[in-house]
Amino acid sequence: MKINSNYLNLKDNYLFKTVKKKVNDFILKNPGKKIINLGIGDVTLPICKCAVDAANNATIGMGRAETFKGYGPDGGYEFLREKIAEKYYSRSVKIKTDEIFVSDGAKSDISGILDIFSLENVCLVPDPVYPVYSDSNIMDGRQIVYLNANEENEFLPLPEDRYAADIIYICSPNNPTGSVYTAEMLKKWVNFANSNDSIILFDAAYEAFISEKKLPHSIFEIEGSKTCAIEINSFSKSAGFTGMRCAYMIIPHELVREGVSINKLWGKRISVKFNGVSYVIQRAAESVLTNEGNLQCKNLLTYYRENARITSSTLRNSKVRFFGGENSPYIWMKCPENIKSWDFFDYLLENFGVVGVPGSGFGKNGEGYFRFTTFGKREDINEAARIIGGVFS
Ligand code: PLP
Secondary structure, eight states, rough: OOOOOGGGGOOOSSHHHHHHHHHHHHHHHSSSSOOOOOOSOOOOOOOOHHHHHHHHHHHHHHTSSSOOOOOOOOOOOHHHHHHHHHHHHHOOOOOOOOGGGEEOOHHHHHHHGGSSSOOOEEEEEEEEEOHHHHHHHHHTTOEEEEEEEOEEEEETOOOOOGGSSSSSEEEEEEETTTOOOOOOHHHHHHHHHHHHTTTEEEEOOOGGGGGGGSOSSSSSGGGTTGGGGEEEETTTTTSTTTTOOOOOOOOOOOOTTTHHHHHHHHHHHHHHOOOOOOOOHHHHEEEEEEEEHHHHHHHHHHHHHHHHHHHHHHHHHOOOOEEEEESSSEEEOOOOOGGOOOHHHHHHHHHHOOOEEGGGGGGGGGTTTTEESSOHHHHHHHHHHHHHHHOOO
């Protein structure tokens, strides 16, 4: 018997585990000291009333013979797929319901989709990166080429011929850097993927945070993308569903490789490895896509946006170099005086009880940067902004 030894190639000190351990050690040493946690990108506000009511009603329905549901369709109930298609249609993107696959999370989709791609494929991952993109490929033993995202390209790298790759990861708005691709930039990626026969995995998990009208929310707003892209989206950040678990992936029928429909291949994969998302959760997800649910979720987004505005304006006033915060819930700031990311982490934790995430944990280009989320509570955001502003003044 042999294990998958690729797992041994994963870095042992998984970023968020190390952050957590350091915070726990600090609490043990400093009992009673307040911690302001703007580290892990989890939401803090409860789900909206629409979703609570829908989940409650669906649960009651499960207890009645006439409305009880057993196994549902692997790729999601039609009622939810229709609502997702309508959401895209409101941005003039036409998606068929059988191009939508409902899942229990974008994380599962990002790693699961690799099942249907050969291990011989080379994948292109930006550096810095949401660690799941690289780690799930390391687990499979696939070759990874890193794409430099840095201050020079404002953390929005563009394709270059030397980056020939089969699987391309794009996250916009980006975690961790908060940067967002314009339609013109995405068009370059789409042209590159079509001419190289590659597939773009477009992670739109933070799309709801885009406030600038001109910026694209979906890769499918870009002409030519249906022959080269898969989109992954989630209710986690747009509707506070991190604990509910619901997401979806869009695989257009036009996406064909080696004469095989990628949509059909994924259909086979989920029919063997997945039994669908809970009916109750899908009803809750459907409710947030109604007009009323949309309005209620907007209130959550407005709260987080105001957090981002407060933090950004404090950093701007303190002349700190940073990215993101405008169309994204992440602020990616340069550490003062060229301090290394983990040293700045220790400094903020030990002196002020403020927790962020060291940029170096997201890749070598993240060294010297620091990520804050704006998903925190308002009083924490105000205090953190005051402290960080003070560090730089
Ligand atoms: N994609 C990105 C870029 C993320 O930052 C996250 C979570 O933080 C996810 C996907 C995971 O989303 P989900 O909660 O749907 O698994």
